Amino acid sequence: MQQLAKDSTHNNWSQFLLAVVTVLTVSSIIVTFYNTMVLRNFVVVDDLDEAVAE
Amino acid sequence: MEILYCPWDPAVNIFFSSNVPLLIHYSHFIAIFSALAMALLIFMSNPRLLVSRLYLIFALLFSTWALLDVSLWATNDPALVMFSWSIQVLLEPLIYAIAFYLFYLYLYRRPPSLKANITVTALLLPLILLLPTIYDLQDVHLSTCEATEGPLAKYYTYFLNLFFVALLIWFGKKRIPQLEVGKRKIAVLFGAGLLTFLLSFTSGNIISSFTDNWVISQYGLFGMPIFAFLIAYSVVRFEAFQIKVVSAKILVVILWASVGSLLFIDASLLNVTIGLTLVFTTVAGYLLVRSVTQEFRQRQQLERLTAELEHANDRLKELDKMKSEFVSIASHQLRSPLTSIRGYASMLSEGSFGKLPAQAQEAVDRIKEASRLMSLSVEDYLNVSRIQSGNMKYELSDFNLRDMVMKIVADMRTEATHNGLSLTFNDTLGEVEGLTHADIGKTNQILHNLIDNAMKYTPKGSISVLVSALPEKRILRVDVKDTGVGMKPGTIEKLFEKFRRADNANGVNVSGTGLGLYIARKMAQDMKGDVTAFSRGEGTGSTFTLTLPLVA
Numbered sequence A: 001m002q003q004l005a006k007d008s009t010h011n012n013w014s015q016f017l018l019a020v021v022t023v024l025t026v027s028s029i030i031v032t033f034y035n036t037m038v039l040r041n042f043v044v045v046d047d048l049d050e051a052v053a054e
Numbered sequence B: 001m002e003i004l005y006c007p008w009d010p011a012v013n014i015f016f017s018s019n020v021p022l023l024i025h026y027s028h029f030i031a032i033f034s035a036l037a038m039a040l041l042i043f044m045s046n047p048r049l050l051v052s053r054l055y056l057i058f059a060l061l062f063s064t065w066a067l068l069d070v071s072l073w074a075t076n077d078p079a080l081v082m083f084s085w086s087i088q089v090l091l092e093p094l095i096y097a098i099a100f101y102l103f104y105l106y107l108y109r110r111p112p113s114l115k116a117n118i119t120v121t122a123l124l125l126p127l128i129l130l131l132p133t134i135y136d137l138q139d140v141h142l143s144t145c146e147a148t149e150g151p152l153a154k155y156y157t158y159f160l161n162l163f164f165v166a167l168l169i170w171f172g173k174k175r176i177p178q179l180e181v182g183k184r185k186i187a188v189l190f191g192a193g194l195l196t197f198l199l200s201f202t203s204g205n206i207i208s209s210f211t212d213n214w215v216i217s218q219y220g221l222f223g224m225p226i227f228a229f230l231i232a233y234s235v236v237r238f239e240a241f242q243i244k245v246v247s248a249k250i251l252v253v254i255l256w257a258s259v260g261s262l263l264f265i266d267a268s269l270l271n272v273t274i275g276l277t278l279v280f281t282t283v284a285g286y287l288l289v290r291s292v293t294q295e296f297r298q299r300q301q302l303e304r305l306t307a308e309l310e311h312a313n314d315r316l317k318e319l320d321k322m323k324s325e326f327v328s329i330a331s332h333q334l335r336s337p338l339t340s341i342r343g344y345a346s347m348l349s350e351g352s353f354g355k356l357p358a359q360a361q362e363a364v365d366r367i368k369e370a371s372r373l374m375s376l377s378v379e380d381y382l383n384v385s386r387i388q389s390g391n392m393k394y395e396l397s398d399f400n401l402r403d404m405v406m407k408i409v410a411d412m413r414t415e416a417t418h419n420g421l422s423l424t425f426n427d428t429l430g431e432v433e434g435l436t437h438a439d440i441g442k443t444n445q446i447l448h449n450l451i452d453n454a455m456k457y458t459p460k461g462s463i464s465v466l467v468s469a470l471p472e473k474r475i476l477r478v479d480v481k482d483t484g485v486g487m488k489p490g491t492i493e494k495l496f497e498k499f500r501r502a503d504n505a506n507g508v509n510v511s512g513t514g515l516g517l518y519i520a521r522k523m524a525q526d527m528k529g530d531v532t533a534f535s536r537g538e539g540t541g542s543t544f545t546l547t548l549p550l551v552a
Helices: A002-038 A046-052 B021-045 B050-074 B079-106 B114-130 B151-178 B179-209 B216-238 B245-263 B267-351 B356-389 B401-418 B440-456 B518-527
Strands: A044-047 B137-141 B145-149 B397-401 B421-427 B433-438 B461-470 B475-482 B530-535 B542-550
Touching: A002 B079, A002 B114, A044 B179, B021 B050, B021 B137, B021 B216, B021 B245, B021 B267, B050 B079, B050 B216, B079 B114, B079 B137, B079 B145, B079 B151, B114 B151, B145 B151, B151 B179, B179 B216, B245 B267, B245 B421, B267 B356, B356 B518, B397 B401, B397 B440, B401 B421, B401 B433, B401 B440, B401 B461, B401 B475, B421 B440, B433 B440, B433 B542, B440 B461, B440 B475, B518 B530, B518 B542
Parallel strands: A044 B137, B421 B461
Antiparallel strands: B137 B145, B397 B433, B461 B475, B475 B542, B530 B542
16 A cells, blocks of 8 residues: 555656656747747858868 | 847748757657657556656656657747757656656665655755846857856766766666666666657757757767667666567657658758658567567467377377276276175175185175175265267156155164264255256265264264255255365365365275265266265364256
């Protein structure tokens, strides 16, 4: 019985962790998407001329 | 602000462009297709199994990774490069983590402990939280549309990947030797499949990260269908699914994908792709042929065994018939001399040849009793022989069962009282007369047998006989309930087999052939009735029930 109760507490905490990781991951993906695809907030190294020269 | 693009045509339908090396589609789409197809097959075979679900998530994440990879090759938009690349950086360690969970679950049949879950979460958090920052990707080069990886992408993800691989190996080494011998081999196959999958998945990436040659990383994906197959196969074997059916489906899916993908291949690469398809076909074909051969051999073996069994069965039937004949002949041969012994013993005992001395009288009485028991046994053997040969004759007629039971109880009461037992009769027939359609002599014999047994196995206490009816089922029943030695539930059905007696019978009653109940049940069944027994356990008494058809 005690073991069962312990297992079930572990399960609850594990599920909570999984939920936290999922929420954070999805948020992070959304922020990354907004940052790159919408705001285009990144550095573009214009090395086209160098590439042509090479 | 002007939006800058890489120097090639924009992608068509996200995945196609002139910039994509020709082998990329072939390597990626087959890998995606085979991983998804196998995961779905496994999932649909048993959707409730955690391993099935996790394998599907694993395949989905891998497929997303591979699709993003193709889009990275095709696009000329630096924004999409930054986004897809970032998600790939995130997905890689997640795929490794799930591979570890999959293997752990496979080995231990339960999820890892809370401590392990906390550790994994803590390790993944920096990656998740810093994903949108320059610690992940620093910038993108316009000439190649390639990103410059930051420390997170360049070092931390590879550390995580290696960490999960190490965990996988560590748990595998620890757990596999503890498994049953049969499962060990499959577990090794599963672990090896996963490891090769992971290594071929990122070994190219690791090399590419440091050499900036991103073409190399594509070759690892060619092995993917085989590893996906290995993993699926071992899951199927380990979980005892319908192995052959699922494996055949998987093989056909791989072949279909390999041949179908030839349609998308550029003519200049046709030889390479046909070569690869040939490899898949050879492996799959070999496995299918082997499976069919095994099946064929097993069927041949089965047919041979069936023939042997049939022969053995015929021989057994013949032996049984011979045995029955022997018993029948022997019993008949015994019956005539026994009749003489009983007759003369009776005459001696009753003084037909003059009065016997007391000692001789006692000896003659013993001869009389012993020969009576012997003639009962012989009668039993003859009855068994008749039942088995189907020669038992029944003269069916309507008679009142209630009256018969009442008479038998009255007749046997003296003997019961003599043994210190009370024998009572009761009926709950109400308006039912108690008429049945059966053989009077045989019914009498069965009832005598049941009451006699109750007396033998009841050292003290009472025996009650109850006649009742179940009019809706057209059944009349006689319950003989005693307060005797009782029986274990397991022995009840054995009682009705030939020469079987209850385990505790010998302690109470030494005489008896073990045929009485067998004969009683067979006779009752032949008269469309039955004899059944019930007991709550040893020392709790028993109830034997005779049922016969109800006429009125």
